[in-house]
Amino acid sequence: MSEPSCSTSEGPCNGIQEHKILTKRNWDNFNNWIHCICVVTFDLELGQAVEAIYPNHVKLSESERSNICYLAFPDSNSGCMGDTQYHIRIRQSDFLVRDPPALREYNQKSATFLQYDRNYYWGYVYFRQVKNKSLPRGYFQKSVVIMSKLPFVTLFNELCALIAQEFFDAGDPIMEVATREIDQWASPIPGRLIHLPLLGVLFQTYIPNKNYKANVPSMNALENTTCKRPLRRLILASAYEADMFQSLANIVSHVHLLWELVLLGEPIVVMAGAPRICADMVQALVATIAPLKYCSDYRPYFTIHDSEFKEYTADAPTPPSVILGVTNPFFAKTLQRWPHIIRVSDASNFDSQKCRIKKSESLKVLDSKPGVYTQYKPFLQKDKVILKKLLRGIQTKRPREVQTALLKRHLMDLTESFMIPLERYIASLMPLQKNISPFKATPKPQMFVQDDFLATLTMSGPQLTIGVKGDWVGLYKRFFRSPNFSGWFHSRYTELTQKLQALQLEALSQADLKTWVQDKQEVEIVDMILRIRQKLKKSYNDDVPISQTIRDKLYERIDDIMLTLTDDLKFILKQES
Structure with missing residues (x-):
């Protein structure tokens, strides 16, 4: 391996050693899954600092570096001896970074x-703190952080744990091996089983597509035929789902209230140890609220050093629509x-019945x-049937997987x-297909x-x-003012618009x-050619769902009417195409 180069800059992330790992590769496959892997250490003079970035050509903004540095260590790590894992979410500040085409697909x-x-x-953190008398502070403190655009919490927590443990044992060469192997992975394609070999382990899981209720193909019957050497298999039932019931067990009797708060995009802070x-x-x-997409910001772990700290903690009459997880x-x-x-x-066996809603006049x-x-x-009443079933499950020590499945299904x-x-209502807003004319503007x-x-709810x-x-009408009226409604409506309206364009x-x-061209003047024919070209270009840019067959036919239509033009006009139009 080449000798690492050093560079310095202002801020908490000084002293970066960016190891030279095959920078001439294009890393397309790697970027489909991971933006970069950061190693964050504690420096006596600088505090938390990025020690290395893999691959080393990846550039992070100062804001991104700073956020990763501070979020890579627990806020109060004195009580975090040994290994600690969690995940984070930060804003991307450099919008010039182009997302790989595979991620658009x-x-x-x-x-x-x-999506x-x-x-x-997303950041997936593996932090280690152990006593080491040979170090100046008497402790080894270091984190490995996988930065990705993908929300696969379960999968990436497992990947990060494997990479971090191997890295802490063997050092930099492991990162070169890991990045090479990740760069061989196939793209993440929803609706398929995925097989990801890494450092002697074959990770197998499933990514759902739009039909999220589809039965997951059996992974148990799969043979280890995708790799040249036998690997230890790790099958993950879900790439993205954590243990919902374990998190909500202590407050499960209030889950309907929490569902409303999340649905309406209310500001929520989660305080834990x-x-x-x-x-x-x-x-x-x-x-x-799945399968509805949560459209406000949320930070699984948030610290006072976060670049949005002032924005989210300002003494405003109404806090922003965000969910924050904090420990400080x-x-x-x-x-x-x-x-x-x-x-x-912090106690997993806390009695859920003791966890009551506090409705004091002052929450100070x-x-x-x-x-x-x-x-x-x-707005809505509790569903006592499901609550009794879940609380009964706690008493009878029903497996958490079953409890989570019951809660998630409800x-x-x-x-x-x-x-x-x-x-149903938004589908009714589509114009009738008979009103779609090839010779008029798109409806x-x-x-x-x-x-x-x-009025349709009755x-x-x-x-x-x-x-x-309960008061469903009142809930809908409140929902209309929420970011989740705005996000859902924009997405669905865009889909309807694209469907009309496709039709x-x-x-x-x-x-x-x-036949149409026979009684048309040249200016009308040229206008039609330009309109078809414009619509085709827009169909590519907007990902309008049409087949290549239809695109080919449109080019044929252009050729058909181009034949009726003079040679001069043909030449000009071909130059502009």
Whole structure:
């Protein structure tokens, strides 16, 4: 290996040693999964500092470096002896970084709640703190952080644990081997089983596509035929799901209230004693509204050094729509005016019945007891049937996997029941296909009228598909003001618009332009050619769902009517194509 080069800069991430690992490679396959791997260490003079970045050609902004540095160590690491794992989420500040084409394809095929967000990076952290008398401070303190655009918490936690443990034992050469192997992986394609060999382990899991309810193909029957040498197999039932029930068990009797808070994009702070606990809780909260995508910001682990600290803790009348996971006691004072605070017990066997909602008039003085601190009045009643079943499961020590499956199924049914009327109404906004003409402008979907939608609830409301009672109309009205509604509506309206574009392009590809052109002047013919070209270009840019066959037919239509033009015009149009 080449000797590492050193560079210095201002800020908490000075003294970076960027190891030269095959910088001439294009790293396309690697970038489909991972942006980079950072090693963060504690420097006596600098504090937390990035020691190395793999591959070394990756550039991070100062803001990204700083956030990674501070988030790579537990806020109060004195109690974190040994190994600690958790995940983080930070803003991407360099928008000039182009996402790999494979990730765009991934988003097109993925379930919406698993799509990557180009504004954010995920970070998967493995921190080790052990006593070492040979070091100046008497401790070895170092973290390995995998930075990725993908939200596969379960998978990347396992990958990070393997890489970090091998790295702490063998040092830099392991990173060269790991990055080479990752750069051989196939692209992440939703709807398929994936096989990822790394450092002697074959990771096997499944990434759902838009049909997120589809049965997962059996992985047990798969043979280890994808690798040249036998590997230890690690089968992950899910690439992205954490243990929801373990996180929510202590407050499961309030899960319907929490579902409403998340659905409405309410500001929530989760206070816990360790990064893993608060990160898992934040992840569980966001997952409560799946398959609806949570469209506000959320930080599984947040510190006072975060670049958004002032933005999110400003003394504003209304806190921002964000879910924060914190461990520093300082936040108990800083965020005391937040409307919804969850204090998480470190004890996994805490009795859920003791964890009550605190509805005091003033939330300024928070005791240390676990619980949900809020004055929010839910629109819906609790579903006592599922709660009794889950609480009974706690008493009978039902396996957590079964408890999680029961809770996840109920919450998904609740979310789908809430969204089905919205999906049905927005589908009704599509113009009739007979009104789509190849010779007119592309029609647009009709406007979403809230009162018209609410009028449909009597005959097709969620009360017909789930037995939860309450003020559904009031909940919808509040939902209309939330970021989750805005995000869902923008996504669905874009899909409808693209569908209309696709239908019109299909109609245009089948139109008899040879007949149409007979009584047209040259200016009209040229205009038609330019319009078809423009629509084709837009179809590529906007990922309009049309087949290559239709595109080929459109080019044929252009050729058909080009024959009727003069040679001069043909030459000009060919030059502009």
